[in-house]
Amino acid sequence: MEDVSSLGLSDWLVQQCKHLGINKPTPVQENCVPAILEGRDCMGCAKTGSGKTAAFVLPVLQKLSEEPYGIFCLVLTPTRELAYQIAEQFRVLGKPLGLKECIVVGGMDMISQAQELSNQPHVVVATPGRLADHIRSSNTFSMAMIKFLILDEADRLLEQGCTDFTKDLEVIMSVLPAKRQTLLFSATLTDTLQELKSIALNKPFFWESTSETRTVEDLDQRYILTPEKVKDAYLVHLIQTFVDEHDDWSVIIFTNTCKNCQILTMMLQKFNFPAISLHSMMKQKQRFANLAKFKASVYKILIATDVASRGLDIPTVQVVINHNTPGLPKNYIHRVGRTARAGRNGVSITLVTQYDIHLVHCIEEQTKTKLKEYPIEEKEVLKILTQVNVTRRECEIRLESTDFDEKKEINKRKQLILEGKDPDLEAKRKAELEKIRRQKKKFKQKIQENIQRQKHKQVKKKIMKKKHSEKS
Ligand SMILES: Nc1ncnc2c1ncn2[C@@H]1O[C@H](COP(=O)(O)OP(=O)(O)OP(=O)(O)O)[C@@H](O)[C@H]1O
Numbered sequence: 001m002e003d004v005s006s007l008g009l010s011d012w013l014v015q016q017c018k019h020l021g022i023n024k025p026t027p028v029q030e031n032c033v034p035a036i037l038e039g040r041d042c043m044g045c046a047k048t049g050s051g052k053t054a055a056f057v058l059p060v061l062q063k064l065s066e067e068p069y070g071i072f073c074l075v076l077t078p079t080r081e082l083a084y085q086i087a088e089q090f091r092v093l094g095k096p097l098g099l100k101e102c103i104v105v106g107g108m109d110m111i112s113q114a115q116e117l118s119n120q121p122h123v124v125v126a127t128p129g130r131l132a133d134h135i136r137s138s139n140t141f142s143m144a145m146i147k148f149l150i151l152d153e154a155d156r157l158l159e160q161g162c163t164d165f166t167k168d169l170e171v172i173m174s175v176l177p178a179k180r181q182t183l184l185f186s187a188t189l190t191d192t193l194q195e196l197k198s199i200a201l202n203k204p205f206f207w208e209s210t211s212e213t214r215t216v217e218d219l220d221q222r223y224i225l226t227p228e229k230v231k232d233a234y235l236v237h238l239i240q241t242f243v244d245e246h247d248d249w250s251v252i253i254f255t256n257t258c259k260n261c262q263i264l265t266m267m268l269q270k271f272n273f274p275a276i277s278l279h280s281m282m283k284q285k286q287r288f289a290n291l292a293k294f295k296a297s298v299y300k301i302l303i304a305t306d307v308a309s310r311g312l313d314i315p316t317v318q319v320v321i322n323h324n325t326p327g328l329p330k331n332y333i334h335r336v337g338r339t340a341r342a343g344r345n346g347v348s349i350t351l352v353t354q355y356d357i358h359l360v361h362c363i364e365e366q367t368k369t370k371l372k373e374y375p376i377e378e379k380e381v382l383k384i385l386t387q388v389n390v391t392r393r394e395c396e397i398r399l400e401s402t403d404f405d406e407k408k409e410i411n412k413r414k415q416l417i418l419e420g421k422d423p424d425l426e427a428k429r430k431a432e433l434e435k436i437r438r439q440k441k442k443f444k445q446k447i448q449e450n451i452q453r454q455k456h457k458q459v460k461k462k463i464m465k466k467k468h469s470e471k472s
């Protein structure tokens with residue numbers, strides 16, 4: 001398809017696309033937009049950075065302009081930052097309509113959100129937890145008339161990961177009309193296809209890009225094999241090289257825990273790198289502020305947990321570094337997809353210890369891509385090894401002296417209360433379970449010892465018998 005005007009959209013929307021540099025539709029847009037305009041449910045699986053957002057925003061705006069009312073469309077997404085990004089696409093593309101959109105996410109003021117919801121916005125973009133809270137606690141808005149339900153990063157919303165959305169989704173689904181169009185999008189839909197089909201019941205149009213590989217062709221995927229203890233030195237060396245050679249590059253470093261994220265940020269700042277962090281234990285306003293500073297290139301390095309691995313669209317990101325090898329190939333696909341977006345180039349570098357080699361094999365098998373080794377001057381890395389490790393230790397001590405672990409414990413308790421559980425009772429239950437586990441272990445050990453003793457006795461007996469028969 002040559003031009004965005006052949007998608008079946010009104011002239012004002014085509015013009016709006018062109019103003020924003022969307023001239024030629026991407027394959028996911030070319031295939032899904034007409035099907036959605038026909039009134040079909042849709043499941044779109046296309047690579048990271050391939051324009052899935054516009055593939056659902058455009059047909060919704062088209063239909064909304066034909067019959068404008070609120071609340072017309074609900075978009076659900078797993079993270080707060082992503083909700084703001086999607087709302088922005090609606091706002092920008094829907095400007096000529098005077099679109100009213102409302103963002104409903106955790107960590108922000110609930111009263112003003114409730115007010116906005118009761119003002120009948122055309123589009124609501126939400127994370128499931130906070131929207132379910134609003135539905136449970138107020139009857140000042142209705143979603144009984146919505147025409148579109150969209151699940152962006154649909155597989156993440158339906159899987160039972162560290163944040164489980166299933167209960168909240170049940171609450172939300174219970175207030176939505178059965179007659180609606182349901183649109184599901186992600187770069188990794190296929191694992192959760194069955195669950196998705198139970199949400200998009202209306203004979204969904206399924207579209208998946210035909211490409212052999214599951215990661216982007218313009219992405220140069222690399223790995224560095226390193227002992228655990230040298231990992232940070234490799235990281236500092238890599239960043240130093242990028243800073244020396246490219247003053248316009250932005251880098252995202254993914255790591256596994258909030259604590260590690262904090263420590264790495266402190267460590268890189270000690271080396272005078274413009275680094276800033278993003279993880280779920282930060283206050284929400286701080287999270288938004290940090291992301292905004294990174295997007296504006298005030299800080300060139302973002303250290304994040306997987307909270308930033310999906311959907312975020314930041315064109316300046318040239319490099320993604322995986323400080324830990326992701327345990328699941330799909331997490332790898334989303335993480336490295338933060339670079340090489342919309343036809344741009346990009347590099348991803350995964351730090352791999354000897355214990356992670358099997359994970360790399362899984363990633364290669366699933367993505368149908370072979371990772372190449374990233375050439376590096378080991379001598380240069382060894383020169384800074386001691387200094388880096390001492391700095392890291394200093395940062396760890398500094399963080400331990402703050403109340404980081406205490407805050408983590410308070411957050412855990414808050415989460416349990418929100419889930420309707422008693423934190424003290426849960427702690428007791430956990431301690432009892434641990435006690436039972438320990439007793440079982442002891443019991444097993446005793447049995448093993450007994451078996452060993454019996455075996456020993458039998459062997460001894462046999463030897464004695466043999467000696468006896470030899471003598472006689
Ligand atoms: N037809 C188009 N032509 C040029 N650029 C486009 C087109 N459609 C979308 N884009 C741009 O491509 C970028 C990536 O789009 P988008 O964020 O929708 O990707 P995605 O497929 O949702 O990726 P992810 O899987 O990471 O969420 C955006 O900056 C968007 O403005």
Ligand SMILES: [Mg+2]
Nearest residue numbers: 052053152311
């Ligand atoms: Mg997206």
